[in-house]
Structures are given as C-alpha cells and as structure tokens.
Amino acid sequence: MRPPGFGCRGRAPTVLRPGRAGHNGSVTSSADVHRSGFACFVGRPNAGKSTLTNSLVGSKVAITSSKPQTTRHAIRGIVHRPDAQLIIVDTPGLHRPRTLLGRRLNDLVYETWSEVDVVGFCVPADQKVGPGDRFIAEQLKKVARRTPVLGIVTKTDLVSKEQVAQQLLDLQQVMDFADLVPVSAVDSFQVDVLADLLVAQMPEGPQLYPDGELTDEPETTLIAELIREAALEGVRDELPHSLAVTIEEMIPREGRKDLIDVHAVLYIERSSQKSIVIGRGGERLRAVGTQARKHIQALLGSKIYLDLHVKVAKDWQRDPKQLRKLGF
Numbered sequence: 001m002r003p004p005g006f007g008c009r010g011r012a013p014t015v016l017r018p019g020r021a022g023h024n025g026s027v028t029s030s031a032d033v034h035r036s037g038f039a040c041f042v043g044r045p046n047a048g049k050s051t052l053t054n055s056l057v058g059s060k061v062a063i064t065s066s067k068p069q070t071t072r073h074a075i076r077g078i079v080h081r082p083d084a085q086l087i088i089v090d091t092p093g094l095h096r097p098r099t100l101l102g103r104r105l106n107d108l109v110y111e112t113w114s115e116v117d118v119v120g121f122c123v124p125a126d127q128k129v130g131p132g133d134r135f136i137a138e139q140l141k142k143v144a145r146r147t148p149v150l151g152i153v154t155k156t157d158l159v160s161k162e163q164v165a166q167q168l169l170d171l172q173q174v175m176d177f178a179d180l181v182p183v184s185a186v187d188s189f190q191v192d193v194l195a196d197l198l199v200a201q202m203p204e205g206p207q208l209y210p211d212g213e214l215t216d217e218p219e220t221t222l223i224a225e226l227i228r229e230a231a232l233e234g235v236r237d238e239l240p241h242s243l244a245v246t247i248e249e250m251i252p253r254e255g256r257k258d259l260i261d262v263h264a265v266l267y268i269e270r271s272s273q274k275s276i277v278i279g280r281g282g283e284r285l286r287a288v289g290t291q292a293r294k295h296i297q298a299l300l301g302s303k304i305y306l307d308l309h310v311k312v313a314k315d316w317q318r319d320p321k322q323l324r325k326l327g328f
C-alpha cells in the first residue's frame with residue numbers, strides 16, 4: 001500500500017527550508033519542522049546506488065553486487081530521523097534497452113523520477129564522466145524543472161581528494177544541480193551530509209511509516225532478492241541477466257516455533273546454464289544456499305530451512321507471459 005503523498009506533486013508549494021526566511025520573513029529552525037518525502041538515486045549500472053541506499057538506511061534492504069544491473073525492483077528504504085522521514089526508492093540502472101525486460105526496467109525508472117521529491121544522480125569517483133552519464137543527464141533535464149536533482153560523486157574512498165574535486169567539476173559540466181556532494185558508502189564519508197541535503201528537499205509533512213520500519217517491500221521479495229544476490233556471486237557475464245528467483249512457499253515448520261521452511265525456485269533461461277548454477281555435484285548451489293540462508297535468517301530473525309530448486313524458463317526476458325509470472 002502506498003502511503004498518502006506518494007506520487008502526489010500537488011503539495012503545499014511554499015516549503016520552508018530550515019534556517020531560511022519564509023514568505024513572512026520569519027526564520028524557521030529545523031527543530032520546528034518535520035519533513036517527509038521520497039528520493040531516488042539514478043546513475044549508470046554499478047554506480048553504487050544500492051549500497052548508498054543501504055548505508056543511509058543503515059540496513060541491508062537493497063541488494064548489492066559487483067554485477068551491473070542487479071537491481072530490478074523499486075525497493076524503498078526508509079530513513080527515520082527526529083526531524084524527517086526519508087523514503088528512498090532504489091531504481092534499476094538506466095541503460096539502452098535490448099530486450100523487453102530492459103524496456104520495462106527503463107519505464108520503471110522514468111515513472112519513479114516523476115513521482116519523487118528529489119533525485120540523486122550518482123557518478124562513481126573512479127570512472128570518468130562519460131557518454132552514459134551524459135545520456136542520463138539529458139533524460140534528467142526533462143524532469144529537473146519539477147524535481148530537484150543532486151549530483152553525487154560516489155566511492156570517494158577509491159581515489160585521491162584531487163580526483164574527487166576534479167570529478168565534481170566534471171559532473172557540474174553535464175547539468176545544473178540543486179547541490180553537489182561527494183560520498184563514500186563504504187567508509188560512511190558524508191553520508192549524513194547527503195541525508196541532510198535530501199531531507200532539505202522534502203516538503204513539510206508527517207511521518208508516513210511507523211517507527212522502525214525499514215522497507216515496505218513484501219518480505220518474500222526481499223528474500224528472493226537475497227537468494228538472487230547470492231546466486232550472482234562468481235557467475236560469468238551473460239548469466240546474471242538470466243537469473244530470476246521466486247518464493248513458492250514460506251511456512252513455519254510444524255511443531256517448531258523457531259524454524260521456517262522457505263521453498264524457492266531459481267530460474268534460468270537455458271538448460272545449458274543449469275550446470276553453472278548448480279556446480280559440480282551441487283557444490284555451487286549449496287554455497288548459494290548457505291550464503292542466502294545467513295542473510296535471510298538475519299532479516300527474519302528466525303532460523304530457516306532453505307529449499308532451492310533450479311528450473312529453466314526458456315528465454316523469459318523476451319516473453320511477456322513469463323515476465324508477468326516472474327513479477328515484472
């Protein structure tokens with residue numbers, strides 16, 4: 001269920017910024033104001049958007065991986081602060097679509113941009129600002145009149161201070177930003193500053209989610225994503241895009257209060273991919289299960305038995321019926 005306000009841009013136009021003069025000339029201190037709203041991060045695949053979301057939220061809600069285009073769902077992380085509630089929508093990396101899945105992912109990105117209060121454009125510090133970034137900037141300019149865009153240089157821990165400064169200058173060339181900020185999610189450098197900048201763009205508003213809630217994604221979606229994340233580790237280039245995970249069943253074990261049975265299916269596109277996912281004597285699949293189980297148990301706060309099956313859904317990325325079945 002969407003909380004009130006999401007997707008509604010018709011909110012009070014006069015938003016008092018903390019410490020800034022309002023229309024009546026009075027200065028509003030941040031202590032007087034509670035803000036709430038939505039933010040999303042955009043950027044090339046692998047720019048560090050999911051990791052930044054997790055760092056801001058302080059918990060693993062979006063899956064991260066060194067494989068590009070890992071994120072497929074608009075998972076929202078929620079940042080709770082005394083003065084604000086910031087809901088972060090994690091979008092897939094924008095790219096030139098080659099398949100039906102690719103086009104659907106891009107549509108999801110554009111839809112999200114028009115619904116949020118602020119967009120953070122992420123560019124990694126260790127890669128030159130390039131055609132991919134300029135492509136995104138061109139698309140962002142279309143929404144920038146309505147939605148403020150922050151320029152975020154990510155992964156600053158990977159380069160020198162001088163390179164960070166140069167990257168900020170280079171990023172500034174591609175479009176006008178409401179603000180520019182360098183961050184590192186890995187060593188938490190300036191993540192709090194970024195949170196302040198995002199919150200400053202939120203309208204005044206009440207808390208939209210209860211205290212302690214970190215995401216409104218269904219638990220099964222998070223669990224499926226954790227399994228996919230584990231399965232992505234160490235697989236070769238073309239396979240990541242062929243993997244999809246569904247949770248078929250999740251039930252408490254009869255007579256056991258402390259154990260949940262989770263039955264999941266890992267889909268691939270071709271039977272030739274089966275041996276890669278399963279590994280010799282089932283070795284790889286077992287390792288995937290062990291890693292996923294660890295994260296799922298942490299998420300649920302309960303022991304689980306994870307039953308993983310591998311099935312072939314032939315060319316599912318190009319088949320509308322199968323895409324629907326897999327939740328896209």
Ligand SMILES: Nc1nc2c(ncn2[C@@H]2O[C@H](COP(=O)(O)OP(=O)(O)OP(=O)(O)O)[C@@H](O)[C@H]2O)c(=O)[nH]1
Pocket residue numbers: 043044045046047048049050051052063064065066067068069070071091092093094154155156157158183184185186187
């Ligand atoms: N050193 C360093 N690595 C980072 C940082 N943030 C992310 N990474 C790494 O960069 C890779 C990509 O990070 P993600 O957060 O998955 O990137 P993403 O932009 O969400 O990627 P997509 O889902 O493909 O769009 C992972 O290997 C992360 O561990 C950072 O601040 N410092």
